Amino acid sequence: MPDLEDMTPGQVLADANVADFIGSMGLAIARAQTALDENSVSQIADFAAPREGLNGRSLFDLGLSPAFYHYQHADLSVSLQLQLRVERTFGLDIGANFNLNDASTSNNSDNSTETSSESGSSTRTSHRQAQINVNVTTNGALVVNGNNFQLTGASPLARIENLADQLRSGNDVDRALVMPSVTAVNPTCVPPSPDVVTSPNAVTFLNQAMSNEALIRITRLPAGANEDYTLKTGTTASVARQADITAQAASTATAINALGYQAVAWGAGTTLETCHFDFDKALIDQTTPAEARTNRQKLSRVARILIATGLHVEIEGYTDRSGPADYNVRLGGRRSNAVMMELRNMGVPAGQVREKLPSTGETTWANEPPPERNQAHRIARIRLVDTSDRFVFVEGDSSHAINVTQISPDMRSAPTGPDNGFIYVGRASAGGSDLTDQGRKIVIKGTDFTLNGSANGPHAQHSSEAYAANLARDVNANASVGVRAWATGNVCNLANNGDRFELILVTSQSREISMSGTDDVTVTTQFSRSSSRTVERSDTGNRTVAVGASVGLRFGRQYETNITGNSAITARLVSIPAPPEFLEQIKEFLSE
Template sequence: MPDLKDMTPGEILTEASVSDFIKALGVSIADAQRALDENSVEQIAHFVQPRDGLGGRSLMDLGLSPSFYHYQHADVAVALQISLKQIEETSIGLNLGVKVDTGSTSNDSSNSSSSSSETGSSTSTSHRQAEVKIAMKSEGALKVGGQDYQLQGTDPRARIADLRQRLAGSQSSGIERSLATHECAPVNPSVTPASEKVVTTPNTVTFLGGGTYSAAIIRISANPGVAETYTLRSGTSVDVEPAADVAAYAGKVSAAIKGLGYDTFIVGGPKRKLQEVFHEFDQEEFDHDPAYKSWQNPSLQNLAGWLKKTGHAITLEGMTDTSGPPPYNVKLGTARGAYVHQRMLDYAAPADQMTLLPSKGEQHWRDLGQPDSVKDEDHRIVDMRFKDVTDWFVVVRGDDAHPIVKAEVKPDQLANPASGANGFVHVYRPQGGTLTGSSRKVSASGQDFPLRGTGAGGQAEHAPESYAINLAADINANAAAKLKAWVNGATVHLCPEGAEWTLTLLTSESREIQLSGTDDVTVTTQFSRTQSQSITQTKTGTTTVAVGVTLDVRYSKQYETNVTGNSSIAARIVAVPAPPEFLATIKEYLS
């Protein structure tokens, strides 16, 4: 028989002699038939023998005869089971020997030796944070390292701003940076009678209009085949020739209008960039800097009106530069994003069209390769982007000397602000005017506060800022309202007097700084203890290493074959009488 490992199942079946197996079964059936016939013949002698009990007659004389049996049919079933099992096994053994000698050398070419000498030291000190709660109504003091810092100012925001400035400016305090945030229960002020120039949110009242700022937004959706004329007012126009593509054409429109004396910048496009709102160092609000405040508030007011007209959706994300520890910067970035988001709500931007993204602090710039501990004004921003628009837009800003007249702009696409051809899609120009002619008032906490347009804080009479300053003063003077108010631009912020500021303090000094407070100034988290580490290490020596390796590989293969079979026979046997002639002949023969 051939080697089983080289045979197929069919070849194994052939070698198993199935035909011989079936032949043996058939012969056994024939042998059985012959045995039955011989048995019947042997019975005849008993049937023809005379019996005394029968009067000398035989069974055959009585009509009886032996039966003959015959296989009417037979079914033969044969089954074979063949199993072939193959087992392969590979084993690998690895032996590794290492010998290390210190202070010795060897001439063995398979050895390696090295000699080193290292001396150095390092010192690291981490930033530490503390947290203080200060009630809106508090006029108490914060004690830092034994020195009192009394709260000073006419309103809660002024007191917090003054405290932060004095802490940062004092070397003895050890406080390098601070962050102020607050959460207020809704006050829900209302205005009666209502006016589109007064916007309320749960904790703010904002007065719109005023100022010399004017703005427009021009959509650039295509690179035209011929030159287009852009008119900002009668007598102030510029022709712009086609460019290589849409982006280049938007750049040409921006440059051409800037040449007329207007300020312009480009937004939108594939990156969907809308605007960057800049902040001072370590500030969550931008209103502290007059340079930022003078144009960013009107710019946001312009964008809010545009969003309301078009239905465009945007995202906002607060960011910081890489100076300061990352956890602190995440808090600062979060506060910046929340502040700009609230400013957009103050200017009546629809809340469902804005998504405030979680701040990652400095991480955006670190991912772009910016090194740590770098102060960069361009990175202290709230990044605003479109969610659903990829057109290019040219934002135009004017002033009294360079106004933008809504009724005279061309190409005029003001009726199609959401989508369409190139042209002006939004024009904003503040409109001043009185708000006191209808006995208009603001109601909050069950108290009414009539609006007063008297000039205040160096602002003109009936200026939005004057209305805001007067309203905040009236609220703070009304003890029954139990509210505290402060002003950002032309927005009045309202909080219950029991609400609190959360002041986060940051230091990198190693000395211990103990904090305490009085009159609703509560220290909730002290600075952690100083953590510093100094390591000095000196190492000299010579090391010799000998390595030996052995590898043992073994391979084995086993084959196992089982062939088993079974059979079954189903047969039908019938009894038939012997032929009369046969019986007569037998009877005569036996007689």
Template sequence: MPKAGKLLADLNVADFIGDMALAVADAQTKLDQNSVDQSLRLGQTVLPGMTQNLLSLGLQPAFYHFQYADLEMHLNIYYSTAIDLGVNFNLDRENESSNYDLQTEAVSGTATITVQDGQGLPPTGKVALTANSGGQLTVGSTTYALYPSGSPAPATGEPVELGASLWQSAQEGLLVALRNNSVWTNQATGDLQGVHMQWVTVSGITASTNRPDLYACDKALITVRTAPTGAPGDNLVIATLDSVSPPPSLELPAGSGSPHTSAEATVAGALAEIGAAVDPGFVVVTGGECNRALYFATNEDEPPRGHGTDTRPLVTLDAVAALLAAYPAARVALDGWADERSTPAYNQVLSTRRAESMKRALVSRGVTASRIDATGRGETTRFSTTDLDANRRVAITFTGVPDVLVARTSHPTAAWTGAPSGRQARIVPRTVSPGASPPTPVVTFRGKPYTEGTDFVVGATAEVTAENLANAIRAANANTTYGAFNRGDRIYLHGPGDYALYTLFARTPTAPTLSAAGSVRVAEPFGNGRPPASPQARDTLVIESVQLVAVAAGTTPQANEFALGVTAAETAQNLSDAINAGATAGSLPAGLRAQAAGNTVTLTGPSGTMLGTSNRNAFLLSGPRIGGRSSVSRKESSGRELRALNVDAHLSVKHELNVSGSSTIKARLVAVPAPPQFLQAIGDYLERWYP
């Protein structure tokens, strides 16, 4: 066997590993002894003019610990011998030859660093207002004292006067008081950055109606589906246009001879021009994009409210539902947004609530939930950099819907004049059509019928009708535990055990104190915040022996520093730039490159490059080192030929050995704090022998 093969065969890997382990253990012993010596020296050292030693002043020795020591060997061995023997009659001399080849290949690898959140969710807590009576709530430094209307205000705490009903106390009393201590009204002080209230129904009450085409009853919720029958705008015209040649002309009603025309050069332009002539609040979908959106008040997710030309948000919802009914294979995407006055994490939650709320509104209009995609997009200035109202919205996008116009109309028919194939105009009711002789609408709650026109008045809009019906239910159940309130076109019923639930979002990662008494109870203490998952100033990323240090947003980073961003993607980009700058300057391994995509940084560089971080919750590493490995290939061969006199006898022996693979030896040394028990023992020792 050739020499290299013999060396490999004689190698005792077990002895090598044992020697390595003993060497690490010996080094650990010396490190520990050194730390003990440091402790004694610190305890015996007193600075001039002082009476306390350095140990009692808080200086602690550094302890080091080998976190792990690994030996990795990956070998691929091939050995072969070939013998060739022959005899002939020749006279020649002896000949010997050999060959040796060594090849080394270095491989680059990849690793990823994923930045979490960028901000982290603020801690949240929940409190419940369970009865319309006195109570007390303390959040951080502020105490809220609830007291009945007409009674003297409490001497201590922030006074909160109760309303005539539990709903009024919850919505108009405590919620307003909490928001006055939030980011919305006071940027400088306060313990909260946001508050959200929802109504929780546990009583199991419900209502029913003889006119589901006008009133949708779902559990403890009544939705007024339309304005009064016969009022302008009860119908919708759905018109599709395949081309603008010949110029389109829409007649309402069909055959009236008073068409709405357009000479626009595009389908989208023609639909918009005709829609504006038919209805100021018209809806146009072109390329899947809807020209209308749904807007919201500050920190609210319902009901939608008017903004600009979007003055009838409930009619927009009716139009969306009508389109989905007209095109059964279509889908709609609802993308919620918030303005940027709170933290990105809170705005993400708020935008999701808005999208989900509008999804529920479409479901109440008969749309199957599986056809609706509701997504919160967080905060934005993409719609306006100056108008906050414009950024508090839910955007609407369709798939499977052609370019189409939807407008409110009181007419029963519609048609395109001179229409070629592909043009359609049809009238659909905003609600399910009633029977030939529809009965007077009645809504029943707790066995009492509320008759439209007698017990409650139908308003000019669905919102007004809902308010009138809610007032009638409250008046009939005065001084009892039952009641009703409306938000937009929806009426919420409540009974015994139902309560208002508040979600409180803390202003800082450190949650304020939370306590309650009386009619207010703590439903969930502050928790679920994830500030460790947010990159913090002074966090470090370690590449080989170089530390990249995070600095606060707005700070100019120096060499081997990167600035934190407002978002995870911005932080990732800053980190990527710092890595590339370090590789160019030579402080990081040559050939190292970084590229950011979203919140993920992809590293490419020498395989085996060590990676680490001081905040593993904020910076997720794909591994402790860059993947890939280097390989070494060895090849040996030899031959001998012997010839003598008249007899030619030759012997050829060929040995071939291929060894390829890689090996890695690594030992990581980390600093750990001195155990409190050890420091106490050192202190006792010094006190005994060095009083």
């Protein structure tokens, strides 16, 4: 049976079984009829018995007979009134109390001093930074703790670098990072030349010596069992089909190396070149370590490949583990930026070269053994990115030439097409071509500077370095143009007179260092003061915490059911005389 609270009135009436009530009432009438019949029959003996008052005669003798009664009809009726009520109650009681008793005392003393000689004191020494702004036109000085550091040098870069070197060699400054802050000059070359590239703040001369080099792109597996690469007539590398293009590129490099060339396979993530830097510097022209190829020669090769193929690279700068970590992050970023700007100065579109920032600084070498000042860690790496193809870089020499007119398959006209083949070939050149034809000139703010390829100091006639040095000299000689210039290798750098260099200084000394500048040498941030501190503290006390909580839950259900009603039987009872046959039979029985 379902729960009463879930039942409907119809279900309750069905369970009440009204039919049983009516059936019981009908049976009661039947039982009453039986009792009447039995009563009539039981009277026969009384009617047949002689009676003294009747002179020994019976009621039958007098013509009387027992009466028989019969229910002629009966009306049965039942009525019910049902009332059902279910009542539910729910209650939740929550109580909480909190008591805190705190009896304590505290005694503090704090003594700040400039030394660490007191008993119980602690001294914390950290690296502190300062910033100096130096105008590109100034020959002023920086005064540090009364010591005068004069800016000297033939160019703005030489002066700021000399100042940084002087500061590092003293007793107050540990590190000095040079960061240019220049606005666009926008020079132009008239008439244009593929060997003269202008950018917002530089003119770069590319008439440099070039090795015999080529780049093969492998974008798919060969259609047949082999694929041939011809470097010159009579010199062909036949490469068998491999399982994938990575193995295909490696097998191609191996086959070309077997012919006497220098070949290496490339893919996304491959380091194309690594540039080294001097300690605490971000200059492309490094002095150590001594290498067969300079940074500029490495970058020149990368630039030629990127311009010809449209490939993308990412640059990340690193530092050694000397100096504070946050400073090294900035130095690493400055080195990657120097490489990126150099590639752009060489004509690489900005969209093909990017920096990985922030620099990891020194953290790449965190688990390396000493020494901390490791030249091998002062680098910037140029990595190939954003490609799923494989490449093979090939370099020849005088005995193993790569003939630009005989290579096969030649895909230079479609370096991003669907087929494998050579997508770049560099013709060997000694450099030093004459760029002065057609009266070629550089125009800066409406002023013409005719190109001059004459020898300049150690730079040979018509060398890219000679053109850059001569242009810088001529720009600086013309004060009316309002621009300062300095040459770095094959690049003539340009800055407006109001531009500046920022010099970030770092010291580990705890003593006070005061600085001031003269003639457009501005100290924008002084070294902050440091101190040692003695702190004593004692606490006594008694604390008592009491927490109480109570939760009460009440739930109840109350059912109330009222059923009222009545039943009625309306019956008509009639008397009928005994049947004649019955009376005759009785008389015969009595006469015997």
